[in-house]
Amino acid sequence: MSLNVLICDDSSFARKQMARALPEEWQVEVHFAGDGVEGVDAIREGKGDVVFLDLTMPNMDGYGVLETIRRDDLPAMVIVVSGDIQPDAQERVKKLGAMAFIKKPIDADKARSVLTEYGIMTGA
């Protein structure tokens, strides 16, 4: 059974950029969500073992997703990928349970180093 990766961002360009940044040899199933509400739904359906989460989104933002995951104890490892690079934003998402923070724009090196550092990508 392969790992389910969810990319949650309101921009289709950003979702594509994120998907392209994932290591090629990483055997995962990639799913997409266009806002926080869709993201939470996908996580409940088991599509988000690992979640790449944007912060600024309509309907429900990334903070809302993190709060929901925590409140409902949903099984998701969250890596926030955001353009909001203020130190405060990074601190807040970590407090809300995010595992790591990647500054946008995303690229393959940043994605790989975080996945390796936190031991998410195995068997590589």
Place this chain on the structure above:
Amino acid sequence: MSAAAIINEDQRDCYQELTNVAMGQAADRLARLLNAYVVLPIPKISVIENSDLNMALQGATSDSSVSAVCQGFIGAGISGEAMLMFNDASFASLASLMKYSGPLTQAAELELLMDTASVLIGACIHGIGDQLEIVFNQGHPVVLGQHCGMADLVAYGNNGWDKALAIEIHYTIEHVNIECELLLLFTEESVRALNKKIDYLLD
């Protein structure tokens, strides 16, 4: 009025994402300057006609009295105009966050306006430029007015264009009464050149 005339939906989405990243970099600079948290909105990308500028600006700030700066920028066959508008009620908080002592005279407000504008406009323009591999050179900032009404600003912006791409970013600072609007305008001709760069990213 239809945005489809000069940009398509994929391009609009891409402009929004590039802006998202650039405004985040600008907000980070401002946050460090003020030692406060800048609340980031979803930027608004639209195509406006000259006659709509009034409406765009009216929506920009809830206060009728504003102070504004504009600054042109140019690079790689693209030219644009950045306009930063402060709600006048913002200056008291801005002064206190910047540890500005002394009376808040018109000259003091002007200094606060120019300092903030140079940080926000510069970082945002370069943030967009970096992602598109364009080096933008900035012109001198020009004060459009202090404590003036929107009508005065609109009179300035009405020169020589019919249709433009407008990028609007509404910044607020958490816990204090500071509100400003950054508006970037690109005329049709520049949008054609920008679209080429955007299409390359979308490819």
